[in-house]
Amino acid sequence: MTHIERYGLIGTGSRAGMYIGALTGEHSGIAELVAWSDINPGRVDLYERELRALGAKVPVRYTPDQFEDMIRTERLDRVIVTTPDYTHADYVSRALRAGADVVVEKPLTINPAGLRQIAEAIAESGKEVITTFNYRYSPRNSALRQLIGSGAIGDVTSVHFEWALDTVHGADYFRRWHRDKANSGGLLIHKASHHFDLVNWWIAAAPVRVFASGGLRFYGAENAQARGLGRRPERGTGVVGDPFALDLAKDPRLKELYLDNEHYDGYIRDRDVFDTGISIEDNLALLVDYDSGATMSYSLNAHSPWEGYRVTVNGTAGRAELEVVERGAALIEDDGTVVVDPSATPEGATVDPVRPNGERLVLQRHWEAAQEVPIPAGIGSHGGGDAFLLQHLFNRVRVDEPLGRVAGYADGVRAVSVGIAGNQSLATGLPVAISDLAVTPQLAELNH
Numbered sequence: 001m002t003h004i005e006r007y008g009l010i011g012t013g014s015r016a017g018m019y020i021g022a023l024t025g026e027h028s029g030i031a032e033l034v035a036w037s038d039i040n041p042g043r044v045d046l047y048e049r050e051l052r053a054l055g056a057k058v059p060v061r062y063t064p065d066q067f068e069d070m071i072r073t074e075r076l077d078r079v080i081v082t083t084p085d086y087t088h089a090d091y092v093s094r095a096l097r098a099g100a101d102v103v104v105e106k107p108l109t110i111n112p113a114g115l116r117q118i119a120e121a122i123a124e125s126g127k128e129v130i131t132t133f134n135y136r137y138s139p140r141n142s143a144l145r146q147l148i149g150s151g152a153i154g155d156v157t158s159v160h161f162e163w164a165l166d167t168v169h170g171a172d173y174f175r176r177w178h179r180d181k182a183n184s185g186g187l188l189i190h191k192a193s194h195h196f197d198l199v200n201w202w203i204a205a206a207p208v209r210v211f212a213s214g215g216l217r218f219y220g221a222e223n224a225q226a227r228g229l230g231r232r233p234e235r236g237t238g239v240v241g242d243p244f245a246l247d248l249a250k251d252p253r254l255k256e257l258y259l260d261n262e263h264y265d266g267y268i269r270d271r272d273v274f275d276t277g278i279s280i281e282d283n284l285a286l287l288v289d290y291d292s293g294a295t296m297s298y299s300l301n302a303h304s305p306w307e308g309y310r311v312t313v314n315g316t317a318g319r320a321e322l323e324v325v326e327r328g329a330a331l332i333e334d335d336g337t338v339v340v341d342p343s344a345t346p347e348g349a350t351v352d353p354v355r356p357n358g359e360r361l362v363l364q365r366h367w368e369a370a371q372e373v374p375i376p377a378g379i380g381s382h383g384g385g386d387a388f389l390l391q392h393l394f395n396r397v398r399v400d401e402p403l404g405r406v407a408g409y410a411d412g413v414r415a416v417s418v419g420i421a422g423n424q425s426l427a428t429g430l431p432v433a434i435s436d437l438a439v440t441p442q443l444a445e446l447n448h
Contacts, residue, residue, distance in 0.1 A: 004029070004030060004031065004032050005030065005031045005032070005077040005078060005394075006032055006034045006074060006075055006076050006077050006078075007023055007031055007032060007033050007034065007076065007077065007078050007079070007080060008033075008034065008035040008036060008037070008059075008070055008071060008074060008076040008078070008079045008080070008100070009033060009035075009036040009037070009059075009079070009080045009082065010036070010037045010038070010064065010067065010079060010080070010081055010082070010083055010091050010095075011037075011038060011081065011082035011083035011084075012036060012038040012040075012043045012044050012046075012047055012082075013038075013043065013082065013257065014253070014254075014257055015082045015105060016047075016080075016082040017047075018386060018390075019033075019080050019082065019103075019390075020033060020047060020051075022390045022394065023394075024051060024054070024056040024057075026390075027390060027391075027394040030394055030395065031394045032057075033059050034059055034060065034074050034076070035059050035060045035061075035062060035070045035074040035076065036059045036060075036061060036062070037061070037062045037063060037064050037066070037067060037070060038064070039063075039064055039265055040261050040264045040265045040267070041264060042260065042261030042263075042264050043257055043261055044061055046256050046257060046260075046261075048061075060074060067091065067094055067095070067098070068094060068097075068098040071095060071098040071099060071100045072098055072099065076099075076100045077100065077101065078100055078101045078102065078103055079091075079095040079100045079101075079102050079103070080102075080103045080104075080105075081095070081102060081103070081104040081105065082105050084177055084183055084184070085107055085109070085110050085178075085183060085184045085185060085189065085190055086110055086182060086183045086184070086185075088104055088105075088107070088108060088109045088110070088114065089109040089113070089114030089115070089117045089118055090117070091104075092104050092108075092109075092118050092121070092129060093117050093118055093120070093121035094121075095127075096118075096121040096122060096124075096125040096127045096129070097121055097124060097125055099125070099127070100127065101127050101128040101129070101130070102127070102128070102129045102130070103130045103132060103393065104129065104130070104131055104132070104412070105131075105132055106131055106132060106133055106193050106194060106197070106412070106415070106416075107131075107185065107189050107190060107193040107412070107415065107416045107419070108129075108131050108193075108409075108412035108413065108415070108416050109416060110184065110185030110189050110190075110416070110420075111185065111420060112420060112437050115413060115416070115417075115420075118409075122409065128408075128409070129408070129409040129412070130393070130406075130407065130408060130409070131407050131408070131409070131411060131412030131415070132389060132393065132407070133194060133197045133198075133201075133389075133407045133411065133415070134386050134389045135194050135195075135197070135198055136197070136198065136201055136389075136403075136405040136407060137386070137388035137389045137392075137405055139375055139376040139377065140322060140324060140359045140361060140375045141198060141202075141322075142376075142403055142405065143361055143373060143374075143375050143376070144202055144311065144313070144320060144322050144361060145201060145202050145403055145404075146402070146403065147320050147361070147363060147373060148202055148203060148313060148315075148320065149204075149402060151317070152317065152318065152320070152363055152365065153313060153314070153315030153316075153317050153318040153319060153320050153363070153365070154315040154316030154317030154318065155292075155315055155316045156203045156205075156292065156294045156313055156314070156315050157293070157294055157295075157314050157315060157316060158294055158295050158296070158297075158313075158314045159199055159202075159203065159294065159295070159296040159297070159311065159312065159313050159314070160296070160297050160298075160310075160311070160312040161195060161198075161199060161296060161297070161298045161299075161309070161310075161311050161312075162298075162299050162301075162309060162310045162311075163191075163192070163195055163298075163299070163300045163301075163309045164301050164304035164306060164307055164308055164309065165191070165300070165301065165302040165303075165304060165307055166303075166304050166305060166306055166307040166327055166329075166330040166342075167243070167244070167303050167304070167305065167330045168327075168330045168340060169307055169327075169340055169342065170282070170301075170302035170303055170304065170307075171219065171244055171273045171302070171303070172246070172340050173187060173190070173191070173280070173302065174219040174220075174271075174273040174278055174280070174282070174302075175236070175246060175269065175270055175271045175272070175273055176269060176271075177267070178190055178280065179271070179277070179278045179279070179280055180277070180278075180279055180280070181279045181280050181423075182279070184280065185416075185419060185420070185423065186279075186280040186281055186419075186423060187280055187281060187282075187284060187300055187302060188212070188281075188284060188286075188300075188418075188419035188422040188423055188426075189416055189419035189420065189423070191300070192284070192298070192300055192418070192419055192422075193415040193416050193418075193419055194415075195298065195300075195309075196288075196298075196414075196415045196416075196418040196419065197407065197411060197412075197414070197415035199288075199296055199298075200411065200414050200415060201404070201405075201407075201411070202313065203290065203292065203294055203313070204292070205290035205291055205292035205294055206290060206291045206414055206434075207288050207289070207290055207291075207414060207417060207418045207421075207434055208289050208290060208291050208433065208434050208435070209288070209289040209421075209431055209432065209433050209434065210286060210287070210288050210289075210418055210421035210422050210425055210431065210432050210434070211286065211287045211425050211430075211431040211432070212284065212285070212286045212287075212421075212422035212423070212425040212426050213284075213285050213286075213425075213426070214281040214283050214284035214285055214300075214426060215281050215282075215283060216278060216279075216280070216281055216282055216283075217281075217282060217283045218282050218283070218302070218303040219273045219274060219278060219282050219302070219303070220273075220274060220275070220276075220278045221274055221275060221276045221278075223274070224274035229274060232272050232274045232275065233245065233272055234271070234272060234275070235268055235270045235271055235272060236248070236270035236271075236272065237249050237259060237270050243330075243332055244272075244273050244274070245270075245272070246269075246270045246340070247270070248269060248270050251340075254269065254340075258270075281426070282301070282302040282303060283300070283301055283302070284298075284299065284300040284422075285297075285298065285299045285300075286298040286299075286418070286422055287431075288418060305329060305330060306325065306327060306328050306329055306330070307325075307326045307327040307330070307342055308323070308324045308325040308326045308327070309322075309323075309324050310322070310323050310324075311323075317365055317366060318363065318364055318365035318366050318368070319363075319364050320361070320362070320363050320364075320373075321360075321361070321362045321364075322359075322360070322361050322362075323359065323360050324358070324359045325358050325359070326342045326358075327342035359375055360372060361373040361375055388405075389405075392405065392406055417434050417437060418434075420437055421433075421434055421437060424437070
């Protein structure tokens, strides 16, 4: 008889929905969600109502201060952590010491202290930590990994990576808890850990040194005042005609999860993006050196008119170029609504007449004409990667050759260490060696 693994979940915001749906749906034959917890009881109430409507078994509810009791009483095999970034290290280490393996949403944590805390808990418990990097599973990103791994461009010498967040999705980080760097580590950690993981994985190398530059140049009160935007609303709900306002009342899902439940914990999901108190950057640039000898130039812009990314990988035998358009333009619908994250809801992406295909991978070897490389179709959201990720996750797949898409603890450390070093470089104006971060005594071993 097949053992059905017992799962718990901490944090029932919007991202948790993917895991709840998988555990009560397609993967319910191999994994069961038996317990969950959140500081906001209203959000748990919502998910409970939805499961009852589907006729699914409702997990046992625990409060966050009963976290260890939940793991031990319910005999959990694994805990999924989908809480705000600054809480990851605490919940991950507590779960490990209570006897459960952990699946944690990226980023693994936001600072060196958090990495040390997790490393100590792994050493003491012998349990496993998996960081979920769903972008590895997007067929277009897997195709680039396969192309580089085939040797078609030779040894990688440099990477240029540009990521554009538009004025809907990009702006959303400046409405939420992410706007405070103490909560999220800024976009270099919360968002860009995805991107740094992709590069580490694409070129099979580990970062060793980072230099960063950037700042808050578009959002925030000072920038709004400099551009003469005038008086701003404190929050978006109920605001009419402002393209930067998010009206939670008009989005049924956001209303149910956040607006209807903010009285429990005081969390306001729709703060003004031109408000005071924003401590994260909206324009960022990095230079990253790798142990392979390659270098990456990276840029992130959070107020672009379109959303997507461009990657160029140069090698000793040629060059690979990947362009992805996740939304060709941020256009407001007649009712004033717009899809917040086009990568999470592909049907919300707009047609782009200039880049109609949405994604394109090109290989050009030295002394040869350029050729387009076919990209297989994906399944579901985040570039077709979520469904493949969940298959590997709940089947505990560990060997995925030749792509190697399964990301473990070491991958989570490598990805977040670029952002941690980048934040330190922003603060000092100097390049930062990864080895100087003192994130964990095992880091040198992880990089080899």
